[in-house]
Amino acid sequence: MMYGVVLFHTTAAAMQAEKVLSKAGLKVKLIPTPREFSSDCGIALRFEWEQRAQVESLLACKKVDTASLRQM
Amino acid sequence: MIYLDNAATSWPKPPEVLRGMTDALERSGGNPGRSGHRLSIEAARLIYDTRELLADFFNSGDPLGVIFAGNATHALNLAIYGLLRPGDRVVTTSMEHNSVMRPLRHLERKGVEVCIVPCARDGTVDPAQIAQVVTPGTRLVVSVYASNVVGTIMPVKEIAAIAHGAGALLLVDAAQAAGALPIDMQDAGIDLLAFTGHKALLGSPGIGGLVIRAGVDASQIEPLMRGGTGSQSEIEEHPDFLPDRFESGTPNLVGIASLKAGIEWLKEKGLDAVREHEKDLTRRLIEGLSDIPGLHVYGTLDAEKCVAIVSFTAEKKTVSEIGMRLDEEYGVLVRVGLHCAPAAHKTIGSFPEGTVRLAPGIFTTHTEVDIAVKAVAEVVKT
Numbered sequence: 048m049m050y051g052v053v054l055f056h057t058t059a060a061a062m063q064a065e066k067v068l069s070k071a072g073l074k075v076k077l078i079p080t081p082r083e084f085s086s087d088c089g090i091a092l093r094f095e096w097e098q099r100a101q102v103e104s105l106l107a108c109k110k111v112d113t114a115s116l117r118q119m
Numbered sequence: 120m121i122y123l124d125n126a127a128t129s130w131p132k133p134p135e136v137l138r139g140m141t142d143a144l145e146r147s148g149g150n151p152g153r154s155g156h157r158l159s160i161e162a163a164r165l166i167y168d169t170r171e172l173l174a175d176f177f178n179s180g181d182p183l184g185v186i187f188a189g190n191a192t193h194a195l196n197l198a199i200y201g202l203l204r205p206g207d208r209v210v211t212t213s214m215e216h217n218s219v220m221r222p223l224r225h226l227e228r229k230g231v232e233v234c235i236v237p238c239a240r241d242g243t244v245d246p247a248q249i250a251q252v253v254t255p256g257t258r259l260v261v262s263v264y265a266s267n268v269v270g271t272i273m274p275v276k277e278i279a280a281i282a283h284g285a286g287a288l289l290l291v292d293a294a295q296a297a298g299a300l301p302i303d304m305q306d307a308g309i310d311l312l313a314f315t316g317h318k319a320l321l322g323s324p325g326i327g328g329l330v331i332r333a334g335v336d337a338s339q340i341e342p343l344m345r346g347g348t349g350s351q352s353e354i355e356e357h358p359d360f361l362p363d364r365f366e367s368g369t370p371n372l373v374g375i376a377s378l379k380a381g382i383e384w385l386k387e388k389g390l391d392a393v394r395e396h397e398k399d400l401t402r403r404l405i406e407g408l409s410d411i412p413g414l415h416v417y418g419t420l421d422a423e424k425c426v427a428i429v430s431f432t433a434e435k436k437t438v439s440e441i442g443m444r445l446d447e448e449y450g451v452l453v454r455v456g457l458h459c460a461p462a463a464h465k466t467i468g469s470f471p472e473g474t475v476r477l478a479p480g481i482f483t484t485h486t487e488v489d490i491a492v493k494a495v496a497e498v499v500k501t
Contacts, residue, residue, distance in 0.1 A: 057350050057363045058152030059183050062167030077163075079155025088350040089155045090163065112183075112360065 049096035053106070054084055054114040061090045067109045073098055084117050093119070120450040121487045125480030126267055126295060126428050127454050128317045128324060132381070136321055139380030140373045147376075150369055152349035162372055169379040170362070173330060176382055177312055178303045180333030186365040187328045187375060191294040192218040193343075194313035194329035197365060198290045199223065199261070201340035205230030207258040210249065210287075212273070213238045213466045214266045217459045219292055223261070238466050241419045242271030250281045257287040264296035268463040268474065269418030270401070270428030272300065279308030288335065294318060298381070299397060299426045301390050310335045316374060319426075319480075321381030326374025329365070337361055344368070393481055397427040400479040400488050404429045407492030408477075413499055417467045417474060430467075430474035433499040438475045441498055445475075449494035453477050 055061045061077060068075045073094060080091040094102050096118060106113055122130050147165050149158030170182040179185070188194040199222045203209055209226075211219060213235050227233045234252050238244045244262075253260055260282040265272045275291055282289040290311040293302060297312075298319030304312055312330040316322030331337050338359060345357040346367030358364060385393060402422040409416050413434040419425055432438060442455035456473040457464055464470040475495075479488060 055350075056358065056360045057183070057348075058163045059167050059170060059362055062163055063182065065164075066167075077155075077160045089153050089352075090160060091155075 050093050050119040051096045051099055051102070051116060052078070052081065052084065052119055053092040053094065053102065053116050054080060055088045055091070056112060056114050058088055058090055060112045061088060061092055063109070064092050064106055064111045064113070067105055067111060068092070068094065068102060071101070071105055073101065073105075081119065084115075088114070120452065121483075121491055122452050123477045123479055123483065123487075123491055124452050124454050125483075126318065126476060126478035129319060129321055129480050131482060132321055132323070132377075133384045135384050136323070136377050136380040139376045140323060143373050143376030147372065151372065165372065165379065166370060166375050169375050172379055172382050173328070176302075176386070177297075177330050178305050179312070179330045180305055181331070181361075183361040184331035184333060184335070184337065185328060186331065186362050187326065187370055189325055189371070190317075190327040191292060191313045191315035194327050195219055195290070195292055196222055197329050197343045198311045198313060198340065199226070199259075200343055202259050202288065202290075203231045208232040208234065208254070208256060209259045209261065210234045210236060210253050210257055211261040212236050212244050212249075212263065214242050214244070214268070214271065214273070214463045215261065215263055215460065216267055216292065216294065216463070217461070218294070219261050219263070220462055235462070240467050241417070242266045242269040242463070242467060243419065243424075244273055246274055246277040246281060249278055253281050253285045253287060255285050257282070257285050259290060260287050261290045261292065264291050264293040264302070265300065265426040265428075266460075266463055267295050267428065268458050268460050268476065269430050269467060270295070270425030271419055272296070272424055272426065275309060276307040279310075283308060295426050295428065298385055298390075300394060304330065304332045316378040316381065320378060321384060321481075322377035323374050326371050326378050331361070337364065340365070342367075388481075396481060397479065398422045400483055400485070401425065401427045401429060403485060403488045404477055404479065404492065407488065408495065411492070411496045411499060414495070417469060427479050429477045430469070431477075431495075432469055432472065432474050436499050438473055441475050441495070444498045445491075445494055448498070449490075451491045451494050
């Protein structure tokens with residue numbers, strides 16, 4: 048399974064994203080931000096890479112503020 | 120014991136609030152937003168859920184605009200010092216608590232122009248009088264939502280329209296109103312709302328906050344403090360996004376849990392039902408006290424126009440003697456004096472002695488109000 052992570056500026060946005068995506072039935076998990084990406088915010092959201100488009104659209108539609116989206 | 124000091128802090132708290140606090144320490148004991156392990160994430164989730172709950176409760180439109188602070192005073196200082204610069208003009212009312220008055224008087228010495236609109240003796244303000252002094256170029260209007268001395272509810276929606284008409288922001292001190300009255304920030308046009316958690320919201324002391332309405336440009340508010348946020352740790356400059364811009368250091372997780380449980384309890388009960396009960400108690404209190412000879416009851420004397428706060432003085436007894444005897448001889452707990460609001464007492468005509476303040480709460484019963492009224496009648500007679 049290939050995973051991606053969403054990085055955030057603030058923890059509050061990570062929590063917001065988790066709620067939005069879980070509600071939509073996506074398999075996501077909050078994890079400590081992998082060091083190789085950024086130290087922006089201590090918590091990142093892991094998702095299944097093949098659901099990338101849906102993750103992006105849902106977060107955009109709910110106006111969740113994200114820093115970036117990376118492949119793990 | 121009859122506790123009628125809910126305007127100072129509510130007591131007792133619902134059992135759910137106490138449970139929420141111990142649960143937070145037992146089950147969500149990590150440091151939110153710092154470590155990323157399950158306990159840290161659990162704590163972050165609890166805090167975020169509370170932001171959502173508050174944004175919905177006050178209809179502010181943006182959970183990230185919910186800024187946690189130590190109390191209403193902290194939140195008011197954050198907004199006032201964050202917005203006002205020397206040369207700015209601020210308008211407020213003569214019913215304000217010292218949590219607004221003292222920061223403003225301090226800033227006045229630093230070159231901020233402070234204009235205080237006089238209120239009537241019953242604590243009401245005439246919006247037309249506010250309109251006269253909120254001139255273009257006014258930066259901020261500050262108003263209490265409900266007076267902590269006489270409970271009088273201010274016409275915040277009208278004040279918001281006046282403030283916005285002049286290009287000013289409206290900051291509302293909801294220390295007494297939050298949890299006692301339904302508050303709709305978007306409908307009323309309240310830009311910034313300062314609240315405390317330990318009064319009508321039924322939480323613990325040490326938690327409060329500033330709610331920033333969606334659409335208000337938070338970048339014009341300078342943070343009061345800067346420090347660790349768990350975000351942008353590689354940078355030595357403080358982040359500018361919400362809520363981190365205004366929150367640094369480890370937050371009061373237990374206090375936030377108490378606030379969450381308190382609001383959930385209020386929602387379960389129904390805020391309208393809470394308000395009806397407190398109106399009933401207030402009406403009973405006003406009627407009972409007004410019948411006692413030699414007593415002067417302050418405020419609008421209309422339960423529709425105030426929160427559950429009733430103030431009085433007696434012709435022949437000092438307020439301190441009344442307070443002490445109510446406690447010692449009758450077990451009735453009230454607050455006497457100036458209630459940290461000298462301007463309000465000057466307005467209603469009870470300065471410098473102050474008043475005896477009776478503030479029933481959601482757990483107060485009709486019988487308790489009746490016993491308290493009888494106790495007051497006996498104390499002022501003998």
